[in-house]
Amino acid sequence: MGQLLMLRRSKNNVSDEDIIKKAIKGDKDSINAIINENKEYLYKTAFLYIKDEEEAVEVCQETVYKAIINIHKLKNPKYFKTWITRILINNVNDRNRSQSKVIYDIKALEEVEDISYEKLEEKIDLYNAIDILEEKFKTPIILQYFQDMTIKEIADVLECNENTIKTYIKRGKKKLYKILMEGK
Template identity: 40%
Template sequence: MKLLSLVERKKEKQIKKYIVENKESLYRFAYSYVKNKDDALDIVHDAVCKSLVNINTLKNIDSIKSWIYQIVSNCAIDYIRKNKKYVAISDDLQEEKAIGYDTYEDIDLQEALERLPEKYRIVIVLRYFEDMKIGDIAQILNENENTIKTRLYNGLSKLKIDLIDEEE
């Protein structure tokens, strides 16, 4: 076991505090990748472990949110690659409500979001459900800000078309 410097101990304390205060958001983000409760919990667990092991890679404590979300994103992608599957949604809405995780008021919206390709859905979830800025989303996904803006615009357009089609 390596000894942590004073700076690293302070970072560790802040990381732990952030994780505890935002565990539901981190879970929802992981869930948006795999659509499975247990897999999402495993991903968050792996991300927490990696964040604590790699404290030295956090250069600025003010960017802790985007740093942790990037770790969760990378863990989710690794999980999907490792399992060579994309788990289809198996939990029904009643189970989600009973657990108390994020539920959408509009079931049509939730279903339309689930039908979106992942690259659009992730950006929309981070922007509107996790209230992140475009710059933070770009950093998390290792993409250019203009790419994120384009995906957001295209994803919202697809979402709008899908919701309009459902109304008719």
């Protein structure tokens, strides 16, 4: 949790929603607090899609910029994370369409955790398999398994029915399994 957010809570017992409401009204400290609280989440999500540190940072910067200039459009403060995730995914998709290639930063993968060469290869195979998936399967899988979002949260982000998301995840996992088995 961001230091500023913790400081504000300890002084005023202010909730996340209250801070987001203040941010919507233009309070700069509140905007900084919610961005700081979510910056690591945004980076990790962007990196899962892009797999390049610099590109992920750029996408995060674009996302934060768009969120700041459009925060007044956020109708319900409790959906802030859903809203900013949607902006991030749109930015990632725009970037992927314009570049249409994926760069793997093996060094970054090794830094994420101390893993053996075999585990690293498995992780790369998994990322490659995920990249092959159609977008409708890829996004729900990344959001559920890499960002620990619930089915409801994913449905909100993607503006889909929860049952549709469940179907996409189930079919996506089957496709991933098939891709990974064909590669062996």
